[in-house]
Amino acid sequence: MASRFGHAPSMRGWRLKEGGSGAAGRVGARIVMSVEIWLEAERDQLVLWVPVALACGITAWLLLADVAAWTVFLLLAGGTALAGLAMPGGGRAARAVAVFAGLAALGCGLIWARAERVAAPVLARTTVATFEARVVKVDPLPARALVRVVLVPDAGTGATLPPRIRVNIADADVPARLAPGARIALRARLMPPADAAVPGGYSFARTAWFQGLGATGKALPGIRVVQAAPVTRDGLAGVRARMSAHIQARLPGAAGGFATALATGDQGALPLEDAEAMRRSGLAHLLSVSGLHVTAVVAATMLIVLRLLALSPWAALRLPLPLIAAAGGAGMGVAYTLLTGAEVPTIRSCVAAMLVLAGIAIGREAVTLRLVAAGALFVLLLWPEAVAGASFQLSFAAVASIVAFAEWPVARRLSAPSEAGLGWRWGRALLMLLATGIVVEIALMPIALYHFHKAGLYGAAANIVAIPLTTFVIMPAEAVALVLDAVGLGRPVWWIAGLATDALLWLARAVAAAPGSVQALPAMPDGAYAAMVAGGLWIALWRTWVRRLGLVPLVLGAVWALATPAPDxxxxxxxxxxxxxxxxxxxxxxxxxxxxxxxxxxxxxxxxxxxxxxxxxxxxxxxxxxxxxxxxxxxxxxxxxxxxxxxxxxxxxxxxxxxxxxxxxxxxxxxxxxxxxxxxxxxxxxxxxxxxxxxxxxxxxxxxxxxxxxxxxxxxxxxxxxxxxxxxxxxxxxxxxxxxxxxxxxxxxxxxxxxxxxxxxxxxxx
Structure with a gap:
């Protein structure tokens, strides 16, 4: 076997030494040879570990306590990288270790540098202040009867405040002409961004630090607009606000809240009980604009552009229609990302869609794990703090599990074209959809339990209905209705969109209310979660039999989490x-x-x-x-x-x-x-x-x-x-x-x- 890989690039200059070191040396040499042979077989998969290595360094900085610990980690990672490069023989294992350790050091340095770069003053203690400020962002939250605004306080207003704060305003106290760019005078009770209330809870203080927020609070009655917002400041935020108001006027209640989340990314209009039902039923991913939504928009745009251009014989014979359709889909994908607020999952999905379109343009297989890795790498380089967020973890875990499962031989046979009858083809498609849903639920359950301490058990079955309903009925109907509203003909289509949305919300409520629909678990140890994540990545990213070893940390982490007693x-x-x-x-x-x-x-x-x-x-x-x-x-x-x-x-x-x-x-x-x-x-x-x-x-x-x-x-x-x-x-x-x-x-x-x-x-x- 060694001779078969003797001329492989990773094995050049490497020789198995049988003598001179005794039995232990020969055993060690054979182990090294086996590792080299395995990595040679997995050479196409090694690049997938690049974002994982970067995320390890970022996570280390978040978990370690102080500058001394961060410095030691950088020195150890850097030293490991240099040692890997200096190892004789030049094998693939040494280079892989060197690259992984170097990327981990880079990740630690990236998050450290970003934390210093976004540094801003934070309010020291709770205070009540009267001040004037410029409105930067306005987020209506109708379901909670309030409006959330981000403000930049004016200097010299008599109160020493951080340069950027977030304030909640009750609907009854919202002044007229409140918009981004306006200047308002208000009195508010402000406090420092809250840390996690209990171990295992959500730390808003960390999120606020990277968002540049130095205080949060609640505005008291008596707010007035000192200076109205300039018309030129409207931009995408104004378009988003007007579109949200328009959709909620056409579809009142929970249906309008869900439709608004799909179109503009604004989840504030969805009633809290319906949002909780979506979470308990495993359908909460439909509320966050991510891969499903961006893919639907891009695919629909490509299909429409392609069919319209194909109506012209001249264009069909002389123009590269697939490239033109791909360009149109790319433009619409970017516009949709900007319209929905350009959150991290949406940006990741948009980047992935651009890479898919690029693959189509050059004739390569588009949807691969390399595409997912490239999207993750893009996000981590720009926003390294995203690695700790549930949104990033859920989004990438879902996409990676879908793509990894689709590349398995069994899944390829299920999804391969077939000349069998219509019933058999539909049965295979339904089975593939169910299997994919189960795989996604298994991949997302540890993440949901770690961050939210509960997970839906019937999500796979619910998603079989919810995903097609959202992708092929609700989103197209909503898009057509918005277009037809320009000429006053959208009401019938809004009726169809409302019926489909009500059916989806009914499904979420029914699944959430079913006995045993939610599994609750106390806050799990970080080590148990890390073991499950490591096992899942090991299974998903390798292709040889070695991937089965990932079951060991996965099972150990699950047992550890389940065996952790609840606090008294x-x-x-x-x-x-x-x-x-x-x-x-x-x-x-x-x-x-x-x-x-x-x-x-x-x-x-x-x-x-x-x-x-x-x-x-x-x-x-x-x-x-x-x-x-x-x-x-x-x-x-x-x-x-x-x-x-x-x-x-x-x-x-x-x-x-x-x-x-x-x-x-x-x-x-x-x-x-x-x-x-x-x-x-x-x-x-x-x-x-x-x-x-x-x-x-x-x-x-x-x-x-x-x-x-x-x-x-x-x-x-x-x-x-x-x-x-x-x-x-x-x-x-x-x-x-x-x-x-x-x-x-x-x-x-x-x-x-x-x-x-x-x-x-x-x-x-x-």
């Missing part, structure tokens, strides 16, 4: 909200008036889909107006929880006695140094450093939102309150009581063995 306690970063998970998989909330967002957030991260109950309803729980206590049996012992839930101070003697009798104390305010629980005191001082907490009492483990010493630019610097004093800040601000094996230690041992809490809390004696 969830505490939000501000300390105001606490969720206690009961033995009957119920969730009890500290504050009964918590809003829907908080209830959904805590329920998803705890892996509970049922409605939360009041704290007093849990076994062993009791509350007064100011304090709540609960006795929780876990790990062979009873834990006493004490939490404050009002803004009123408790008499210090009473508070000290309650703290001394408790194992865990949670509060949204600073507690006195004399409040000394047996195990953990999570007050405002501690939570300001750690962020939200997820506590597993069975194992005595605590996970936090923030890492110790996290130096990412969107992580706020925490100021220690002076009244704590140095000793108090050290013990109660940065250090928590010690736990080991689920048993609280005495205070003397606690004083000697305190550890700093991090995402994976280090236990004493480790």
């Amino acid at each position: 306690l969830l505490v939000t970063g501000d300390g105001r909200h606490l969720a206690l998970r009961g033995d009957d998989v119920s969730l009890a909330l500290l504050r009964p008036r918590a809003g829907d967002y908080v209830r959904s957030l805590l329920g998803e991260n705890a892996g509970v889909s049922d409605e939360a109950i009041e704290f007093e309803s849990v076994a062993g729980g009791a509350c007064s107006a100011d304090l709540c206590v609960a006795d929780i049996v876990r790990g062979g012992r009873t834990w006493r929880l004490l939490a404050t839930r009002s803004a009123y101070l408790v008499e210090i003697g009473e508070m000290n006695r309650a703290c001394g009798a408790a194992d865990i104390v949670v509060s949204d305010r600073y507690l006195p140094r004399t409040c000394r629980p047996r195990w953990l005191r999570a007050d405002r001082g501690l939570l300001a450093r750690t962020g939200g907490l997820a506590i597993d009492l069975e194992r005595g483990a605590v996970r936090t939102v923030r890492q110790a010493g996290d130096a990412h630019p969107w992580v706020p610097a925490v100021v220690v309150r002076k009244r704590y004093g140095r000793r108090g800040a050290g013990r109660f601000g940065q250090r928590a009581a010690v736990w080991s094996g689920g048993t609280a230690r005495p205070r003397d041992s606690e004083r000697r063995s305190g550890r700093v809490i991090s995402n994976d809390v280090e236990r004493p004696g480790r």
